[in-house]
Amino acid sequence: MANKKGNKQKALVEALLNKKGISYDDWLEEKHMEYITQNAGTLLSALNFNKKENG
Numbered sequence: 001m002a003n004k005k006g007n008k009q010k011a012l013v014e015a016l017l018n019k020k021g022i023s024y025d026d027w028l029e030e031k032h033m034e035y036i037t038q039n040a041g042t043l044l045s046a047l048n049f050n051k052k053e054n055g
Contacts (some may be wrong), residue, residue, distance in 0.1 A: 016025045036043070 017027050
């Protein structure tokens with residue numbers, strides 16, 4: 001059930017982006033980078049923790 005819903009949402013987003021001349025893959029990559037940037041502190045903390053654990 002969730003997969004069907006996700007497929008419909010993706011198709012809708014793709015159609016809207018296509019109407020604006022934006023590639024879904026480019027848009028998705030941008031969203032990934034936004035999420036990484038928003039969570040940079042968490043990523044750095046995890047990397048620093050791992051660095052301390054492994055000496």
